[in-house]
Amino acid sequence: MNGAYLDNASATPVRKEVLDVMLPYFNEHFANPSNVYDIGSEIKQVVEEQRAKVANLINAKPEEIIFTSSGAEANNMAIKGVAFARQKKGKHIIVSSIEHHSVLNSVRFLERLDFEVTFLPVDEHGLIDPARLSKAIRPETILVSIMHANNEIGTIEPISELAANCKENGIIFHTDGVASVGNTQVDVNELNVDLLSLSGPALGAPKGIGALFFNKGVRLMPLIHGGIQENGRRAGTENVPGIVGLGTAAELVSRDLPGTENHCRKLRNRLVNGILDRVEKVTYTGHPDKRLPGHASFCFEAIEGEALIFMLAQAGIYTNTGSACASKALKTSPVLGAIGIRADLAQGSTVFTINGNNTEKEIDYVLEKLPPIVDRLRELSPIWGKEIPEYEKDVCAH
């Protein structure tokens, strides 16, 4: 059957080369790396080799990588870890208003513990203005967290400029790299960040593994307290097969990335141009150029995104309304609200995420199937072709 899996930001199959390397670590080389005897220290060495591979992918040092169970855990660990370690210095944190839930809900938790949080607005493309960040900085600001690339609209933020601003003021800078690492070149030195979160599945590693890069000078309270794993920074027996998966995947991504980026950009452009040519009244959201190479996001007028997702899935085409983590919350996206998309239009949000496994044939299949599905849904829509009343045009609330 024809089809196209274009929801790679939600989930990707583990790469076969990765799974093959992981397998012996489930029941052959199964020892606990914390143990001092031979079969334990052999595994410890394997874990350290993977740490070096992950570090290499983002131009970090091996000792600057902490393995976590997900990108969400890495974000929580960065935000809460810095907040709890530095709270005597100040209790003010700045984040963008389009951060992932794992950042937004971490700072909301801290607000309940008397931290103060500033949510920076973005422009119509989702960009943060460095001057605006400068103005938001106070003497008691201890942490700024601004994502590298946005998962819903693909926009890439000017991280190195934003971070430079903070470094001058002794403020720790964290960036959520979950949407970017694996999809575009990421260099923590170029970005000039103190902390960066990444997720395994985005690289072709399995679910259940992620990592946090931290600059060695950063004081960080553990999120998971306990034993001395990860140099005392993250307790719990190491997920050795997952770590081997992440290291192996990082190595493959390091090797393939420039080619993959070009491939994804080409397919993405074909998809975007094709949709804009064939479908009327559709808004391409996010920044036109400063965006992830494999990311295309649209709002289709007079359509419920969820209905479109379902209809496309029936044709074997998999896409998303926005963030998988919130897709069952059935609210309009705060990200689309932040870039000024009208509430009625935001309902029709659809996100396509392309990776190295996708083909031109899949894109052409989408371009064949999507326009008639949009037409059919619009025929059924009570608002298609009608003037939208003013009160319905409100930008969707945060």
Added chain:
Amino acid sequence: MNGAYLDNASATPVRKEVLDVMLPYFNEHFANPSNVYDIGSEIKQVVEEQRAKVANLINAKPEEIIFTSSGAEANNMAIKGVAFARQKKGKHIIVSSIEHHSVLNSVRFLERLDFEVTFLPVDEHGLIDPARLSKAIRPETILVSIMHANNEIGTIEPISELAANCKENGIIFHTDGVASVGNTQVDVNELNVDLLSLSGPALGAPKGIGALFFNKGVRLMPLIHGGIQENGRRAGTENVPGIVGLGTAAELVSRDLPGTENHCRKLRNRLVNGILDRVEKVTYTGHPDKRLPGHASFCFEAIEGEALIFMLAQAGIYTNTGSACASKALKTSPVLGAIGIRADLAQGSTVFTINGNNTEKEIDYVLEKLPPIVDRLRELSPIWGKEIPEYEKDVCAH
């Protein structure tokens, strides 16, 4: 080559039947369970089936199970989750002095946030006295956490009695079941607990998966904030292969457990009697009867536990000095200090953990190899056969 793997509490190979069931979830059925389309909701259903299997193992309801990345995460989530959710009611917490590091270091973190913690002493077998717990309870006590079974000395605590005490006073009771679930029958209703942590590897599931049981009435702040996974209680894309591994392993353990317990108890008794018969000046630590069926722990006089572990490993026998999580910290064990073992004796701590895969032949191999190794180490020991000076006899410090 002959050998005996008797460090099952540190790590176990993933059961073959478990790995076989997990495999398709890495790259065939790889979708994100949060997605609404067909291949997403199919995975969601698979996850819910595993939740029911884990619940069944401990006589809980499926909706009372939260998947985590480890037992350590479950312990952190329980302790901090209750503390942050109930801090307006009071800031006093009671734990035993022999808890796992993931509990002890979680409450020490809370002490820094102005919580007060009482560490309950234990008797010479490691048992908590329920009357002592009653006396420690204050009006502002919000949480008691006492482990079900201790990982270093195998002692099983009188949890139902201890918990009954707390329930009467509206205090939440958590138990760390990482050492017990999988090794002995655990029923959360019989235990009468509000929260119980468990770890996947103890059941033959892979590293990187664990779970927290919580009584539905318990208010719990998430440890990992973000999306709405796990009913809003634990963010991050679900580790689907790990969850399938845990569910499958739980099902097998439910089926096999009474037999496995008998098998382990028989081998353990053979090992204990054999060692006590063949080796002089050795202390069997923990409770003689109220202990995990597959658990045997000793302190060998005038021997460094670590040296013994190394020598045994050279003969293909794998054991532990205590907790793998702390084995590189090179301190004497606080647990052994708490049961009044002299500091010099605590150095010679060695823990054997037996599971369903072990055989009588392995035990007999240990009984053949261990005594001459102990003799050789004692010959090299500067203190063997000498009177220990009084100041060296101090109980090891907490």
